[in-house]
Amino acid sequence: MLLTAPDLPSTWWAALRAALDDIATISTHRHTIRQQYLDRAMPRFLGAPINTTAPSWSTAHGDCHYANVCAPTLHVLDWEGWGLAPTGYDAAMLHSYSLLVPSAATRVHSEFAYVLDTPAGRFAELAVITELLQSITRGDNLEPAEPLRNRAAHLLGRAVESVGPLPYS
Template identity: 70%
Template sequence: MHPEPDDPQVSVRMRTAHHRARTALDARPHPGGHEAWGWHGRTLGRPVTAHDGPAWLRLAAAPLDQADSTFWNGSRDAKDTIPNRVPRPCLRTIHDWNEPPWRYRAELYDHVDEHPVTASPILTTDPNPPTSWWTSLRSALGTVATTPTARHTTDQQYLDWAMPKFLSPAVDTRAPSWNTAHGDMHWANLCAPQLTMFDWEGWGLAPTGYDAATLHSYSLLVPDAASRIRREFADVLNTPAGRFAELAVITELLESTTHGDNLPLAEPLRQRAAHLLRDDAAGEIAP
């Protein structure tokens, strides 16, 4: 989750649109339910009561002149493609409408009893989930990785541009291999102690190990948690492909800091990148 937008007009517009979506889907706000804002107010979710019981209503907004079918249709495509054994809320229905210059999509999901591990993507305390949780996460990401898709979380063209800019002009930008990723694997999108995975809008092909690398990068402020991730996903991260995935994720997060996002991670990300690049130059595997 992210903070409420700084611009009060965005907050009013999104709350008004959320009310319209509830009316269209015959849903009432759940008493005392909290709001969950997305990046820069692009999404707004909150618990509701629908005609068939508790639910979650997520509203997304995008400018009409900015077509991005990958993220816009991510949740719908995940419902149709990702195997049901991957634990996530069931998408019940979708309602679309336009109010120029905006288009809106309301997604009604089954209610989930568990709560996200953290309220924001960056980890600040060790959640220390049980061993069974890690087993479930490895299994789920393994299933996602082998799911065929033509969608892309990131692509080679972006890596060719961004990695030399944010890491080193001499860095090798060629991904050793690709597989399917959730695409936004941080602690605010994960529930514990019972695993549930939220936010499937950006899933698609990415460098192999991308999800483990993302979770690790968002955990750098908590060394014990980062070490646990490296142990749990050693079979992926301690490989050339996994090290490349880390560098790709670090690149994306460093770019985000230039827009004012993820600023507490900036220096730890640079230090981790230097460590990986130094060991790669020496032909060693970075733990």
């Protein structure tokens, strides 16, 4: 989980956007996440009722967070989880891993608003948040639990129970 805002140039962000956009067009039968998992886990970790059907699917790196992207020259590492996922999954993962640092979350959101601010992107965020909330129940990465729940509540149009503001709408 990110704890300080990275100082990354615009060229790095442009390269990451281009790489993720290129990956999304690759045809595959591999899966990063499956519909059956979403059907089972989303209601459990996000509450019911919830639509568990992704608006669209595309190919994703599947583990796009700061430990798997290098700078100052972009290199994307850790490819064993690549495959089909809800469209926007990689941007949603990077965003979710940024929530503890509001300035970083704002930057990720700004760089990937073209996908995150779509129905598919919002769904992808909910899918990633579901996975991360499940990992928290196993004792992994406990720190982002509240920001993840707050972001999910915001995306679902539910009342946010914590006092902390979201870094953006």
